[in-house]
Amino acid sequence: MTDQQVPRTLEDTVGAAVLATRGVAFLRPGLAGLLRSSVGLGAARGTTGASGVRVRRHKGSRGLDVEVYVVLNRGHRALDVTRAVRSAVLDAVLKEAGEGGSAQVKVTVTGVV
Amino acid sequence: MAMNESGAPDGTSFDGPSEEELLPCGRRLAQVWELAETGGQDPHTAECPHCGEALRALRALEGVVARARDDEPRVPPWDTAALADRVMDVVRLELRPGRTLPLGEADEDAWIVEAAAARTFRAAVDTLPGVRAGSCRIEADAQEAPSSAPPPGRLPRGPARVRVEVQVGLSWNLQLVADEVRARVVGAADHELGMRIAAVDVVVTDLLDEDEDADEDADATEGRQP
Structure with missing residues (x-):
């Protein structure tokens, strides 16, 4: 079961780590993000609390399930970027949760620009 | 730029010394450069060491510019239409990812x-x-x-x-x-x-x-x- 929500700040931390990964163009924008960026109210890249990152905690444990949805920059091998994203997410979770922190990380490429 | 002997094109006067850079021989630098670029002949320039040095400096400058131009990466013009197409592709993927x-x-x-x-x-x-x-x-x-x-x-x-x-x-x-x-x-x-x-x-x-x-x-x- 992975039904426990985690603080939004953790999603933001994970999102920032993903965005800092080479080859990542932006997190998958939700429709709100797409509309927001289309009317100039803020770029999707700057909003990490979007549908591009989902973090849930395993019930009764410190382990996390992290799902990341990213759009990549053209010219980067998708698999290599997803591996780098996984590593960045694990580092971020470890830093946030301490030595006992752990996470299962699923990375999905939703587009290439 | 066409300039006459008086240093001011078509009677227009320049203010300030920067427009009238004179060589030690009395010739204006701009005049010497323009004459060389247009292929004009001037017996004075052919003999004068100051004019000759000014022309060598001009050639050196042209060489630096040419090398800098060659060294510049060939960046294709930014194709905003193609970028917009790719962004719209992403939007469509978000709606219908398969x-x-x-x-x-x-x-x-x-x-x-x-x-x-x-x-x-x-x-x-x-x-x-x-x-x-x-x-x-x-x-x-x-x-x-x-x-x-x-x-x-x-x-x-x-x-x-x-x-x-x-x-x-x-x-x-x-x-x-x-x-x-x-x-x-x-x-x-x-x-x-x-x-x-x-x-x-x-x-x-x-x-x-x-x-x-x-x-x-x-x-x-x-x-x-x-």
């Missing part, structure tokens, strides 16, 4: 939506002269039994089977073009995505009359009939 396909090895948890992978394959096929990629579908390879049930909406982790439709120019040998298409798809899967491919089925859906540009490239294209 299935999700595995990237990497069986024990990894990396994925890519089918539409993004198919677009990569079509673009790779389109690099073949006289070939246009059409529909591209990606399925799990039936020969590879999944070790465990995939998550909902995702294909089993294992090599994929690609089916791509192409339209090809009349000068292509169909067997060769099919091999070339397979090679492009497998290459793109490996180098651009990191996706394992079990097989590539190529379906030629139409033959194209090739335009003149394609004919010009024909001699340099491996696999095409003369």
Whole structure:
């Protein structure tokens, strides 16, 4: 079961780590993000609390399930970027949760620009 | 810039000394440079060491500019229309992503939506002269039994089977073009995505009359009939 929500700040931390990964163009924008960026109210890249990152905690444990949805920059091998994203997410979770922190990380490429 | 002997074009006067840089011999620097660039002859300049030094400095400056221009990376003009198209592609993918396909090895948890992978394959096929990629579908390879049930909406982790439709120019040998298409798809899967491919089925859906540009490239294209 992975039904426990985690603080939004953790999603933001994970999102920032993903965005800092080479080859990542932006997190998958939700429709709100797409509309927001289309009317100039803020770029999707700057909003990490979007549908591009989902973090849930395993019930009764410190382990996390992290799902990341990213759009990549053209010219980067998708698999290599997803591996780098996984590593960045694990580092971020470890830093946030301490030595006992752990996470299962699923990375999905939703587009290439 | 046309300048007359008085130093002011068409009677217009310049203010300030910067416009009237004079050489020690009394000639104006701008006049000496302009005369040299227009190919004019001046007995004084040919003999004068100051004018000669000014012309050498001009040539050196031109050389520096030329080298700097050559060293500049050839950046293509920013194509905003193409960028807008790609962004709209992303928007469409968000609304209609299709299935999700595995990237990497069986024990990894990396994925890519089918539409993004198919677009990569079509673009790779389109690099073949006289070939246009059409529909591209990606399925799990039936020969590879999944070790465990995939998550909902995702294909089993294992090599994929690609089916791509192409339209090809009349000068292509169909067997060769099919091999070339397979090679492009497998290459793109490996180098651009990191996706394992079990097989590539190529379906030629139409033959194209090739335009003149394609004919010009024909001699340099491996696999095409003369």
